[in-house]
Amino acid sequence: MTRHWRFIPLALFVALVGAMVWRLATPPDTQVASQLTGQRVPVFNLPAAVPGKRGLSSRDLTGGAGPRLVNIFASWCVPCATEAGVLAELKRRGVKIDGIAIRDREEDLQAFLARHGDPFDRIGADDQSEVQIALGSSGVPESFIVDRAGVIRAQHIGPIAAADIPAILTQVEAAR
């Protein structure tokens, strides 16, 4: 009996190595989802990011104007440029899109919109990532789908790819 006991450390070691190999082979999901999905958007009021286009406040989202897609982006964010074409396609299919520009300069943003298109009804300037943090967003680009009552119904982390369009449209329909 006692002879078998001495193999316990070896068994534990093998189990540990197994766990390590498994974690290396299937890395954990590093995305941090916002806990606010299912709740109302926090109160905020962002100034206009570019001249000639209004800024974004939480009232624009809670006032029955939804469903709306709130895209958190920046001109300095490379994946945001690739996402721009997909946002334009979503707009063409009737999705109302607002933007929150993170830590951005007016002239950089204008150049970005001129080059990659401008699907945004409003763009708020979030110069200190305050609203981004208040929304529980952890990077750019990210998108939130907000329903008529201003409740966040879905969050999309990372750039929306062309392949994601049907899923996004379904989520927007569900938020109607």
Place this chain on the structure above:
Amino acid sequence: MTRIFLALMLTLAVPALADSTMPPAYWSDRQLPDARQEAAAQTLMDEIRCLVCQGQSIADSDAGLAGDMRDLVRRRIAEGQTPGQIRAWLIERYGDWISYKPTASGAALPLWLVPLVLLILGGAIVARRVRGKRS
């Protein structure tokens, strides 16, 4: 000579544009004038996880978002909020993940219970051995 010059030029090269060019937020790298408030902010910032460089605290990270979170922590401490309130506000948004201070519930529960179990187990083994030697 040219080679050395080119090599030196490399030290001046900047990484590809992938971060904001805006200056850091006011309180991101500036201490609060009140030493006690700054100490409270520092303790909290060491325990809040950076969302960009996951594995670093916001106190350690150079990411723009971490700077903005340090600014948020210092401003709220200066406004009179407690570190507990700020931590709770962040957990409301990002979940327990954002805090390095483990909670005594859910997935972290074994963290608190396993040492106790091991202690009892070890005690039992020692007790059995001691008794065995006496007899």
